[in-house]
Amino acid sequence: MVATAATSSFFPITSSPDSIDSKNKKLGNGSTNLGGIKLNPSASSGSLQVMANAQAPPKINGTTVVMTPVEGFMSEDAASSTPPRTFINQLPDWSMLLAAITTIFLAAEKQWMMLDWKPRRPDMLIDPFGIGRIVQDGLVFRQNFSIRSYEIGADRTASIETLMNHLQETAINHCKSAGLLGDGFGATPGMCKKNLIWVVTRMQVVVDRYPTWGDVVQVDTWVSASGKNGMRRDWLVSNSKTGEILTRASSVWVMMNKLTRRLSKIPEEVRGEIEPHFMNSDPVVAEDDRKLVKLDDSTAQYVRKGLTPRWNDLDVNQHVNNVKYVGWILESTPLGIVESHELCSMTLEYRRECGRDSVLQSLTAVSGVGNLGNMGEIECQHLLQLEEGSEIVRGRTQWRPKNAKSFGKMDQVPAQSA
Amino acid sequence: MLKFSYCNATDLNQALVQCRFAGSFGPLSSRRRSPRAVVSCSRSNLTPIQAVLSCQQQVRSDPVESELGSLADRLRLGGLTEDGLSYKEKFIIRCYEVGINKTATIETIANLLQEVGGNHAQNVGFSRDGFATSPTMRKLHLIWVTARMHIEVYKYPAWSDVIEIETWCQNEGRIGTRRDWILKDVATGEVIGRATSKWVMMNEDTRRLQKVSDDVKEEYLVFCPREPRLAFPEENNKSLKKISKLEDPVQYSRLGLMPRRADLDMNQHVNNVTYIGWVLESMPEEIIDTHELQTITLDYRRECQRDDVVDSLTGPELAEGSEIHGTNGSATAITREDDLDCHQFLHLLRLSSDGQEINRGRTEWRKKRT
Secondary structure, eight states, X not given: OHHHHHHHTTSOOOSOHHHHHHHHHHHOTTOSEETTEEOOGXXXXXXXXXXXXXXXXXXXXXXXXXXXXXXXXXXXXXXXXXXXXXXXXXXXOHHHHHHHHHHHHHHHHHHHHHSXXXXXXXXXXXXXXSOOEEETTTTEEEEEEEOOGGGBOTTSBBOHHHHHHHHHHHHHHHHHHTTOOSSSSSOOHHHHHTTEEEEEEEEEEEESOOOBTTOEEEEEXXXXXXXXXXXXXXXXXXXXXXXXXXXXXXXXXXXXXXXXXXXXXXXXXXXXXHGGGBOOOOOSSOOOOSOOOOOOTTTOSEEEEEEOOOGGGBOTXXXXXXXXXXXHHHHTSOHHHHHHEEEEEEEEEEOOOOBTTOOEEEEEEEEEESGGGOTTOEEEEEEEEETTSOEEEEEEEEEEETTTTHHHHGGGOOSXXX | OOXXXXXXXXXXXXXXXXXXXXXXXXXXXXXXXXXXXXXXGGOTTOOHHHHHHHHHHHHHHSHHHHHHHHHHHHHHTEEEOTTSSSEEEEEEOOGGGBOTTSBBOHHHHHHHHHHHHHHHHHHTTOOOOSSOOOHHHHXXXXXXXXXXXEEEESSOOBTTOEEEEEEEEEEETTTEEEEEEEEXXXXXXXXXXXXXXXXXXXXXXXXXXXXXXXXXXXXXXXXSOSSOOOSOOSTTOGGGOOOXXXXXXXXXXXXXXXXXXXXXXXXXXXOHHHHHHHHHHTSOHHHHHHEEEEEEEEEEOSOOBTTOOEEEEEEEOOOTTOOOOOSTTOOOOOOSSSOTTOEEEEEEEEETTTOOEEEEEEEEEEEOOO
């Protein structure tokens, strides 16, 4: 508001103060109209514009409803067309013509607005804080993330842990928006009553391209049934600006009693809660059903011992966050592979949780080089286990040489010269 | 004479940003920030505000560049304040940033401080490539490194809270620069935290500290408040407190900590925020369970690299002149002037191999509100 006051001293205000206020109120904070005179955009600082957008009220489930006053218009006119016909009135009734034109225009505009011809802008206004919203018949949840500086790995792209953190965030926010959050994190009200929780058993992630710092990614997620008593959650991550698909992921969940730790069927009450939200589409990632082998000291080529959870690794239940396992798996992946290749696909089987006092070891074996006809691709098998033997996670990763997709990166020539 | 040269993709990022140790930073994004963004600042007769605004004008006048920048900017929800001398940004706390207390962890807070510092630099038109140094600094192989970090949190935000962080930088004596932050809860408007950091210039080859020369100073001073503005304006505040070195035998320790891949920045140095996690590793569990971290001060002494093994040591801090009020032999000191529920500790991180000090720290803890 300081800027508007400052610039008002440059532009003579012809209207009364009252009308300025009402105009300002209509346009919201940081209005650029003072008494009908448009401010020169270059005179206002960029920050004011950004702030104005940020203060737009967030509409979580917002979809714009386009009102067409067409019907009102027509009836208004019909009521008023009773004057006696003089020779002037023998001319075409312009008001009817005008009404017709307006109708057509408004109808066209309505069509226009409903097409996704400019998808990003309405999204951004409705979701200023990146909370995300339900789209597409209420079954898909969409959220945008800006890649932050500390989410970047050593090779200047978002790390796989960052991507998986985003997947986790959207999953929880989806549950929250759909009203499926009974307790803090993941169980519906019906499940809470019966001490049931969702437990992830399997995760597959395929990365086509890693986003870099400052990129904005759009994450879409939805759930489907998996067998009779399971749930599958899929994610699609795309570049918000270009629409390019960056990552696809799919996870399988089962229901477990949190007290007995035994698997459970989905009770009817819970089925009623969750089935309306199932999309029942095909998995977004083709299921990799090759068996994951269990490594041991003799078959593993690389071992990293003494891995301990830090305070920051624990979630609200004092269990190690799922995503941290991925970091530990990569600890024993040979540095040579990590430096020259990027992770393009990963399959994980979750077996057990671990907590603060666990001591883990990470085992890796390189199981294939140049597989699948792709020169330079490497495949590894992984095991994360407690040092006393219990398995935490089994995994398989595929790596492709970095800059294999360098065609897309050619435009990133840095602005360095001489 | 203000002189900005963009032809070497230089940027004064380090001057303005709390970044990872040894001055490295995120990926090159100069393709999104047109070189023209800074050229306009080379007119030496611009006042600071005009320089900033004309920089931004340039960025916006190129339609391709402004389009590319605007989407990220809008999501980033940040921008310079009206006078152009500080930067504000809003963040929403994500679920994976929340720890055992159901509130954001101190590492999350520290990461966000780092992020907003970097975004400040980017917003004034500097790109954020690896070293973020001015032309003079690059010529002399100089980089910025963090010397001290001090964070106070009065109320930790919870999942899906929105906080706003304001940051600015300014000169600090002859040898350094400082960056300050204020954190606010957007819903209530209350200040939930403050932080300040001190940076010094170092020669990247010899790893020796160096005075900030006048031409380097001029290059970034245009973006700093003219009058001193401190996040901690009160006298004798804790951000200035000297930290004593913890001597053996220490009461609590956690030995053999190793950097993970995710802890390393592009130059294979451990990043600043990881040290915070390491310092907390040797905190006694009974304090972690019942108290939350109110204040943390870290003095960075030495860098740490991928293959280093680190010991984390913790001991109670004895207030000057006070006795130890302990029960059952527990030696946690209780200061006389503070709340009885406040505890203070000294910390030391050192290399396992030869005991060399990496950094030393000080924390204050207050009882959790349940």
